[in-house]
Amino acid sequence: MNIYSIIKKPHVTEKTSLGTSASNAITIVVDRDSNKIEIKKAVESLFKVDVVSVRTINVAGKTKRFGRTYGKRQNWKKAYVTLKEGQTVDFFEV
Secondary structure, eight states: OOHHHHEEEEOOOHHHHHHHHHHOEEEEEEOTTOOHHHHHHHHHHHHOOOEEEEEEEEEOOOEEEETTEEEEOOOEEEEEEEEOTTOOOOTTOO
């Protein structure tokens, strides 16, 4: 797998930004078929950081209503990547 197909986008919310400062972790949306080893290698090669641990979560898509009919959003996978002490990744860097 290509590293750009494993890592989809950063998942930036209020909760994840607090976690970044407290536990030196970043949160990213990853491909549903990727495993922890592939995610670790992709983050290390893309951002040039050392990864301590990777935790993954499969997030179920919500059921939403579209007029009279009901639809379902897509399932997706989220990864919490803990970085080595002193290293950071800034997603909003210019």
